[in-house]
Amino acid sequence: MAFLFGRNRQRTAQDMVRTVKELLLRLPKEEGASSKTEEELSRNLTQMKATLQGTPEVEVAPDAVTQLVHHILAESLLPILVDNIHRLPFEARKDTQTIISNVFRFRNPGSTSPEPDALKEVLRQQPEIIIALCNGYDRRESAGACGGILKEALKWDAVAAVILYDEPSPTGKTIDIYNDVDVTAPSTGKGIFWSFFTWIDTSSFEVSADAFDCFRLLLTKHKQLVSQYISTNFPLFFDKYNSILIKSDSYVTKRQSLKLLGEVLLDRQFYEVMTRYVDSGENLKLIMYQLKDDRRMVQYEAFHVFKIFAANPNKSFEVQKFLVMNKQRLLKFLPRFLEERTEDEQFCDEKAWLVKAVGGLPDSVAALRPPEGRVGGGGSGGGGMPAQQQQASSAQVRS
Template identity: 35%
Template sequence: MMELSKLMRDLKVILYGDSETEPVAEACAQLTQEFFRENALRLLITRLPELNLETRKNATQVVANLQRQQVQSRLIACDYLENNVDLMDVLITGYENTDMALHYGAMSRECIRHQSVAKYVLESERMKKFFDYIQLPNFDIASDAAATFKELLTRHKSTVSEFLSKNYEWFFAEYNSKLLESTNYITRRQAIKLLGDILLDRSNSTVMIRYVSSRDNLRILMNLLRESSKSIQIEAFHVFKLFVANQNKPPDIVGILVTNRSKLLRLFADFKTEKEDEQFEADKAQVVKKISVLEPKERQ
């Protein structure tokens, strides 16, 4: 074990350098080639629980660095993972092991830098597990799972857009009930912020229109607008304004906005950000104006 710890430190120095030396490109390329040729990644991931804490940390940094190393202009880590995608199952389910979760989580985020690997995770059954991992009682592990979840849903635009379109029903049903309506304040705050990031991304415009055409989604957002937490209110507003801005609002959405008009206008009258924010004030003025002139629509 001592020998292994020393070797892991040596690998780390080759890839990162140390106080005296900078990493050498040829040595990094050679190490990367040998590492993946010898199946060392599989060995390291599957045997990580047997290593001591310092060696685990070094191994995590080595794996992270190797994801970015190019050999003859190719990311060979990506090629390797495409042929060994089951390793992602090991990494993601690592959240169920308190001792391994943070090491495996850090490795996962580096591996999903590769689009094909992220696509595999998004389309796997493991994706559903994140809704539970984000709510684990251990704060550090829950936060780490939330960071990986966010990375999966924001890094590769076209893959994310395709995933959300294909899996809209179950994904947003889980997202709403387990995250936006969670009893945990931090879970709600992270979830509403991420929802805004997802829906405001142009590549998800079709999904956004579908989301803001649902009365159940509007009900959840209006509840979040009434939260005592300022940061949740502000993030909820950024999503709520999309319901109001939708040019083709369904009659039941218009009905809810008209019914609650006076409450909403009262709420927005005192609605301010901590620091002055011209864009926020402009958006708020626009929302107030649109709600003020809404007329009920006849149902088709």
Template identity: 35%
Template sequence: MSFSFFKALRPKTPQEVAKSIKESLVALDTKTVSEVKALEKSCETFGTLSHSEDCLLEVHSQLYCLSLGFLSEALEEVEKNFATMRTMLSGDGESEPNLDQVSQLVDEICKEDVLTLLIHKLPILGWEARKDLVHCWSILLKHKVESNSCCVEYIEQHAELLDFLVVCYDNKDIALSCGIMLRECIKFPSLARYILESASFVLFFKFVELPNFDVASDAFSTFKDLLTKHVNVVSEFLTAHYDEFFDLYERLLTSPNYVTRRQSLKLLSDFLLESPNSQIMKRYILEVRYLKVMMTLLRDSSKNIQISAFHIFKVFVANPHKPREVKLILAKNQEKLLELLHNLSPGKGSEDEQFEEEKEFIIKEIERLSC
């Protein structure tokens, strides 16, 4: 005689997991909204039968509590399904994930348009669900099904999802989660190229200066990845959008915010001095307006900014093909520049000797100039 009263639940198949995720995400709209609308209709009917404001307020109060209850139930279901997805994609800590199941789940998530729902529902997900989604996101993007990166290809065909993630920096509650997801996307050249070319890219010049320090720092990390991860993609972008990009970038270099000035100056040096960007750099050092920006930064109250500015300023001066306008500006400000350079020191460190050699060379170049 069997005394087993409990039957072990059959693990869900990848297809069932994808279906459950989709249904629970859709339910965040359909279930909660339909239930709330039904309650509102009842409330309106009740309002026509009663002239008591107190009674109406009581009904509205009950309506609000019930709507919160419906939403809470729907979010709990999403959270449960995301936890199942996480286990299937990365294992349970004791056993490794079944790669066949992972492939089936990834394939199904793409076929059923679950990726779109995952991104669009981010603003209303709970903290635990967002954490699981961020963990799964990298796996979803990297996993290949029969040598195809299904999720990357899906996003290429639904590129507006990337715009949605960028705009989410304006929502401080989900900004950091979206930032992690964006940086995972940027690892793929085609997705990085789309963001650079999209209208939403210019928003980064706003986001890196948001008053919330954590969000601004995260936005700058994403901005930096966009400009450094794929040098050939970046070179093509800067060549095609040189004027508008550097117009915007100048605002960062001259920002009243110290952190913005320091980070943007360091980043400028990082991507300008990449060999694929050599033509961009040659064009940049011909422009008097950008020379003036570097000269201003050499006078910054921060030694770190002075040193970073020097490493770009020296390229203007060392250029053997300096245009006449650049020579005139350097000659006109010769005395002040020499004084600044003589007092400029990186402090103690292993690069002191090289820095001093470079500084002496630049000083001699400036001394040769005359109005």
């Protein structure tokens, strides 16, 4: 009996996957009146979801899950599913999200690899699924589901690496992150990672906010990977970050990206990025303009970036120059800056410290001497500062 039962279920799992695949392939061809296909598809997807995660009444059968995952991978169902997700009916999209997330979570019993087995398999065989999921942000219909899958999958470094090191290739093949990644090669700026700037900038609020959330996760969950990546692509990254995110017309994007910037720069793992960032006078300028934004929370988030410039004990000539030129203005401006924040002790302390620090600057630019070999200011990416010297500054900032 048990034997029969098992075979029966096996056949069912395979059938289910094949049926779904067929229906999905039929879907794009039937524009409009494809309600019957949609219905059937929805039913099958719901069934698949129930098999993978159970229902409140029925527990999952590990055996059935293993079978189903196996067949989903064997039939390469996932890429087709992701490609068609925006065509699915409302509930089926959410089921699809659940199905893919569950597959990505799947582990063989006793498995010890960092990533779940099924996900690893996917990344080896079909890494383009990750790219396709990112492209889900192109449409409002698919953004939620794809974003949801991505954000969960971004727990894993490997997924982040696929997104970061994706480059368009003549063969159309997505990079194999387990084999051919050269972290020192600069990005062309055409990979999927850079599309996030566009999605954040141009999408509707819902999509933009979701894309930003994903972007933030990417930057903050994989610090080592990302700091290496940003260091390699420093000018490109900050060019986009400044011009698209910080200068964004959207209040939400501006505020969130300033906040993220502050968080990233103050993270120990991003130390090198931070020193290069605060060397640039252009960056300082931009942040100082944000201090004068007419929206309080933008000012507030900008403050947390600005303080890093001021706290740096080895300021570049350009940064010093800008600070000194505006010394009187800053001394006038800072004491009254966000005065209502009296409850925020840390902020008040930092502000008081900042006033002192700015007060300690020389009064005129004439007193500044461009350091050897750095005449003309730090430019947008000095970066060559001895790391030990800088340690003190970052510690100070963090404390």
